[in-house]
Amino acid sequence: MTVNIRTTEANVAAQRLDLIALYRTMVTARTTNDILKTRKTQGKFAFYIGCAGHESIAAVVAALNEDDWLSLYYRDLAAWLQRTGDIHGPLREAYSRTTGPMCSGRNMPSHYSSKRHRILPTFSEVGALAPFAGGVGFSLQWHKSNDLIMYTAGDGGVATNDFNVLFRQAAVHKLPVLMVVEDNGWAITTASPIQWAGSLVEWARGGGVYSEEVDGTDTMATYEATTRLVQHIRSGQGPVLMHLRLGLLDAHSSSTDIKSYREKEEIELTTATKDPVKNFGRWLVEHGHLQEADIDRIRKEVRAELERAEAQVLQEPEPTPDRVMNHVISVPQWRENTPRGKKRPTTMLGAINEALVELAQRDSGFFVYGQDVGSPKGGVFGATSMLVTQFPGRAVSSPLNEQLIVGIAAGAGMVDGKARCAEIQFVDYHQSAAQTIRMAARVSYQSYGDWSVPLIIRTKSGSGGGGPISSSTAGGGAFGHSNTGEQWFTTIPGMITICPATPFDAKGLLLEAGRAQSPVAFLERGRLYRSEPPKDDQGKIIAAMAECWNVPDGYYTLPIGKARRLRIGEGPSSLAIIAWGTMVLEACTAAANIVNSQGGAIDIVDLRTLAPFDEEAVAAAVREANRVIVVTEEADLSSFGRHIHSWIVQHCFYDLDGTPAFVSALPAPPAPYNAPEETAFYPTARTIEEKIEELMAE
């Protein structure tokens, strides 16, 4: 099919636009819609959500450049056709064919997506793509590109937190974003006045975003307005919100009965006055671009073309069950690279600072985005202070909104294909970004590998304080500052979760996280930022660990998904302890104390990567020792620690001489502020020692 080539100059726009091609695109969208609606009714597939009434979005896309980015929603079939010219794509996805260009038949129909055509992967979660669109806009601005991103949402979508995040991202950073609100008056059965009060245009203007209301039932008015508004963005005047008034000509979706919630008169009036395809056809005839007879001819030609396409699509292969685990997660293939730099005693905070500088040195697009990270202090913990000094502009302070932060880094990574870093001050506060993080981890699976979201989320986690719990005063992190985080991140399919225990591992793993194509949650334990190597109860540093506080200069990486095994004592291991983060230090102290008094050897498996964790290392340690304790700083609820414990029961049962033991924090919110309650909440070396003694006595 013919599609329009872009044009951006307002005064010549109307002349350059191929009006007939635009009309044909809109007719193709409507006809595809009608065919698929019927096929759904005939039981050919389970679900369909249509575009009838929204076809003038093709005129918006026609006014953009081919290289501009699109973030569409389910009513934007005409935008898909206008951008790609691919009439087979929507049919392939409706019939769940592996040839589908959006997700190889994996997702519901009408979820537009194409990396090749710069169409971000539409989510079913209304509004959820918005923070990513802001990240794309941020990246375009970063690279001083002339491109922009168009983000569309319905009137219901405007009410989501996600949309408000995009609005703020765009307004605060003056990003090249065109926000189009396709207001058809309905969000399923809810009318638009429920979504916002007053005027959307005035609301946007008050927030620093230029805005206009546009009649979307008039295709030429839509095209001309877009051309003007795009000019506003490209001339550096900041983002724009277009309030596009439309009518919804069908029910919300194939699952909704239109008559159950809309008045007959309103439906008839909408059909008679708000059909953009009919209106545009009439305009073309009135202005001499088409004859009356052409309208029917084009409709018939398009239908015949689509029926041929449908017949072809039906011959194409359907998904097979064996591919169900494809594109869940992508862990980078580690390349052996022995650290060559001179080693210096370094804290974990120093090691993280160094890693961020290394990432910036190797990649001019790398940045850290988060609250306070751009200040000379380098964020509240000082993790970016070296970056601020050595690479001005690469640590960018954000508004106080965690979803906004994650969206910027995630969307920017989608543009570059390289991980950018979001810093969340305390892991507790990732919760407002939880949906965005889950979506980021789902993108590769949902799009059948077409898209990926490389992203590092660094965050302070666990209790505060300056060292292992048993060797320091109380952390005093209290509620809101003390959660561990792995109980959240390790349950997200597609997410890599790392929790280093030592400075050496922190630097090497953070540098490797920079190579990952799946999002990484990088949990930095507050207690470990400045801690020294662990000591036994005689004050002797535990030799097996001490070397990890000497960190090589320069670049080196450590493999994701590989645990570190530490042997405390001599001879065969009589017990395996599985731990990560601060608990590795506590476990080392406990093991050293036991070995000092009783002799023998204890194996400690420091998981380092929690998801995916090193199953082989865990199984091997259990096989050797026949006894195991899992130690976690998490509260004793459904936790990552419980998952490891259960995995051992399931996979290592016949290697065990007794029930695997479990040591955790208490099942209460983490953590009381005062020292007596706080230390009672967490497991310490003493708790672990007691558990070891119990096991040994069995």
Ligand SMILES: Cc1ncc(C[n+]2csc(CCOP(=O)(O)OP(=O)(O)O)c2C)c(N)n1
């Ligand atoms: C976050 C979220 N909440 C609820 C839903 C269920 N849902 C699907 S579409 C929809 C209405 C969206 O309305 P609007 O944004 O106005 O778009 P329209 O369908 O009217 O074009 C709702 C509530 C969802 N998909 N996502």
